[in-house]
Amino acid sequence: MHLLGNLNPRQQEAVTHVSGPVLVLAGAGSGKTRVLAHRIAYLLGAVGVSPYEILAVTFTNKAAGEMADRVRALVGDIAAGIWMGTFHSICARILRIEGRRLGISPDFTIYDDRDQVLLMKQILSDLGLAKSRLTPAAALSRISWAKSGLVSPEDLAGMVGNPYDRKIADIYSDYENALRANNALDFDDLICMPVRLFKHDQDALTKFAMRFTHILIDEYQDTNRAQYEFVRLLSSIHRSVCAVGDDDQSIYRWRGADVTNLLNFERDFPEAAVVRLEQCYRSTKTILAASQAIIQRNVERKEKDLWTENPVGRKVMLSAVRDERGEGEFVADMVNKLMEEEGKCLSDFVVLYRTNAQSRPMEDAFRGKGVPYVIVGGIKFYERKEIKDMIAYLRVLVNTRDSVSLSRIINVPHRGIGDVTLGRLREFCTDQGISLSDGLTRISEIAGLNAASGRKLEAFGSLLAKLRRESAGKSLENVIKLVAEESGYLAYLRTLDKVESIARTENIEEMVAGGYEFQERSDEPTLEKFLEEVSLVMDIDLWDDRRDAVSLMTLHNAKGLEFPVVFIAGAEEGLVPHHTSFEDRAEMEEERRLFYVGMTRAKERLFISTAAGRRGFRGWMPQVVSRFVEDIPEEFMEILASSEDRHVPDETHSDWGEEKVIRIGTPVRHAEWGTGRVVGCEGYGKQLRLTVKFGGGRVKRLLAQYANLEFLEEDPL
DNA sequence: TACATTGCGATCCGT
């Protein structure tokens, strides 16, 4: 039958075991996406399950869309109506329907981190903590940790022996009240609130737990406590959960993900079948072996035995470059070379890095060499100032209680309403227990307000009333146009200098187009749904993999993707592993998994580059090769010598002995091996180790102190 | 009281 065609026996088992819980331990490239798609198709086509009964959770919205396409290709339109999406989008959907049971109005706003910080600043200043060492972001980070672990303010306050948390608990409590007053939810709320609903409202739980006879969850290793609880509750009746994941690819611990959800699946569902997918269809034998050598150094992991029938392929290439510019040039040159010599096309390549800041020099090199590229991530479209402003207007139209958005736009464009006037309005509203929006209708009652400021507030109030009146019944596209025009925002942009003005006006036009596109595509093209989508889109969702360009993204964004040729840039101590992880063994293991995820994205070719130094915000910093590279056995790796014109600037030196200048590319002579070149440099001081490539292709790793190397001033080659 | 300017500080990963 075609629903099982081309699946190996393990995969078939994962697809056809539909009578109870299944844990699918899926190694990198083992075809888990196919398994999930086939399982859904099998449920619909062979078992006769209604699409209405299926809930499928994916890690990105993009993955959900692709899953839907694959299922449709297998069984056709009977797949329509499946609930498929990320935890956040599925939970938002549940809350729009059932939120009222928790006192959440369906027109709630979703606050992103910028909104959260603005709200938190207000709270800290109300508590007299504005000048304290506690930053809004730090408080929010602790609160987010609590929420994603389902820890309430009371729980947090009760945690013994932590005075810091006692203080945070008060802030947490105020923060929650403020969110409710604003009719707003943060990202963590989207998950916790349905959990709270299901725990306290048996009717609501029964309704959904009865409905979803089959639940599938991808990337289960990266679920957090709240998401785990959500799944546990929803599956409490039918117990038919199919969890797919790989503990070696858990890379979101820092965001509250808890890999024990995966490791303890069999404890939670003792009747579970466990299927291991260990045949890798993606990578060459060499890439697989090299990546296994690295991940096997982790202590906290399940042992697995991945294998492949793919060819041996080429060795992993390590390129030692001078600095970030040299790295960019190396990658761009190699892209050109492989396109010319091996017939690769632009979309075959991806460049992966640890931090978004690394994209800049990479872009410069690509632009300089005329290689088309797309960047995934960085500054999001919806985070641009003018777009956030427009969204704030739209939010205020939908949710009149949203004071964070209202504060954002009350003086944008300039209306002569400053901090003092806004402060008086805010104070009045807090006293009266009303929203800022309601306060605008009672301006005459506000104490200490001069007549001019009062009139300005009045004018802003009537603007909002007018926008509300005129937007009623209009299409999404026209509402956005209306707001841009009537608010004076477009006129304001025209007063800016030319370049700025044009770029930002274009962004607003792009947003109008986005609104039009949304209303064409969505089955429910409301302003609420549009704002929800805008809040929940991920950078990777917007990435077009068919576009004729090299992709640039972070290692995190690469999860779940694959490419014929992968470049991992910045394989250096401090980047991967990131310096913030040095002190913590668990975090270090996560860095290793991250590097592993990057390596296993590659199908045919894997390039790793490492720079001798980088120009940071404090000038030139010497860099050291990542310990992960060190763990790749030499038989799987080939070191590319750097070209002759690459030199480390003179200020770079080891602190070993006298100040010797060690450059990538520095010529050396050894009594036994003859002349060669430094192609890599690791460690500091007495630990300084050099990788030297000698004539005849011999590569030696040497402890510099004892190597008896002669560093040559003149290049003999 | 609002708005422009300068200077400083922080800068991982992201729903």
Add this chain to the structure above:
DNA sequence: TCGCAATGTA
């Protein structure tokens, strides 16, 4: 490099 807070100016 960029965004924001303190400071200066209208």
